[in-house]
Amino acid sequence: MEMCTAQGHLVGMLDRDQRTAKLCCFDRLCAVFVKKYENLPEQTARTRRNKTISHRSVPGRTSPHSSCKTRKNGHFWKSLHRLKHALIVGAYLSLLTFPSTSSAPTIQKSMSSRETAEPKWLNPCGMGGVNGAAPGHGIPDAQLINMIVRQAHIAEAKAKTFKEEFAEKKFNTNVAQLKLYYAPHDYEWLPTTKIPKKLDGAVDPEHLKSLEFKPTLLEVYVSLQKIAVGVEQMVWDEEDRNGPLKSSLIETENYLGSLLCEIHTAIIEKELTVEETVTRDIMKEELRKNLDNTGRNIRDWIIYRDYLNMLQYIIQVFDHFKANLPSSD
Structure with missing residues (x-):
């Protein structure tokens, strides 16, 4: 029972x-x-x-109860x-x-699915290989450099156009004012603090002379991956709010991915190994959640500013490599 x-x-x-x-x-x-x-x-x-009993013993009398x-x-x-x-x-x-006992796990899964998915920057060329390149094909350095510089120029052109839209829609001001206001602000997990260049500035010629092609391929590849961490969060936030910059930020992420693919192609061609694995953990939770609109906009500007600065750095550095290639190459 x-x-x-x-x-x-x-x-x-x-x-x-x-x-x-x-x-x-x-x-x-x-x-x-x-x-x-x-x-x-x-x-x-x-x-x-x-x-x-005495009441019922009397014939004809009905019990009062x-x-x-x-x-x-x-x-x-x-x-x-x-x-x-x-x-x-x-x-x-x-x-x-x-x-509902089954609804909570479903909601949790939906909320965390994109956070647990493999980051795009870890496999920027997709499953089909890296633009047909394979180790040992003997692609000349000049061709590899041209591929990188061309894609960097495409990404930079888009970034320059978008930065004006960003300043207007996010801050109701212009880029010059943003550069002035937030010049002292940096995030240590972003790579721009480690290169001798500011936005729209020139790379120190002495720094250019100190660089070598192969190590620089690895350094800029990892640097762009770190920037991709911040760009991804910018895209997520704009998608969640259905913000006015959603399509532009998605395009930015795609251009960044294409540049990463070109650099990765050169890394494979030169038979190099990327030692550092960039994960989402480099961007702390306090920069991802519980930010008001002002805090989020400032964060996004710093990330985008450093992205554009890195594009300019890559163009100047690889133009330098191209100009100094041996004549036989």
């Missing part, structure tokens, strides 16, 4: 369908209630019989039926207030 708790739940109820378990218990409570009280009129009548007993019996059963109906209705109402 199944047991119920004092609150009307079956023992082991968590292992059963809540609806059938609760209704079962309410029916059992009603049955117990009926069983407990169904003999009460008979016992009361027997007690009365002992006390009123008989009509009262009939009325009480009718009232008792009506009350009992009303109680049972109330308990059943209460059971159904309580089921309506139960939270």
Whole structure:
């Protein structure tokens, strides 16, 4: 026999369908209630019989308690039926207030699916290889450099156009003012603090002379991946709010991915190994969530400013490599 708790739940109820378990218990409570009280009129009548035997021993006299007993019996059963109906209705109402046990995991999965997906910057050329390139094909350095510089110019042209739209729609000002206001602000996880260049400025010639082609390929590749972490969050936020810059930011992410693919092609061609794996963890939670509009806009400007600055850096550095290639290459 199944047991119920004092609150009307079956023992082991968590292992059963809540609806059938609760209704079962309410029916059992009603049955117990009926069983407990169904003999009460008979016992009361027997007690009365002992006390009123003299009245019923007189022929023709009707017991003064008989009509009262009939009325009480009718009232008792009506009350009992009303109680049972109330308990059943209460059971159904309580089921309506139960939270869905399957909805919470589904919502959680939806919220975290994009955060657990593989970042685009880890495989920028997709599953089909890197633009047909494979190690040992012997693509000349000049051609690899041209591929990188061409794609960097495409991305920079888009970024220059978008920065004006960004300043106007996010801050209701112009880029010159943003550059001035937020020049001292940087994020240490972004790479721009490690290169000797500011937005729209020139790279120090001495720095250019110190660079070598292969190590620079790896350095700019990882630097762009770190910037891609911030751009991805910008896209997510704009998508969530259906903001006015959503399409422009998605385009920015695509142009960045194309440049990463070109650099990755050169890395594979030169048979280099990327030692550092860039993950989303470099961008802390306080920069991702619980920001007001002003804080989010400032964060996005710093990320976008450093992205544009890195594009300019790559163009100047790889133009330098191209200009200094051996004549035989």
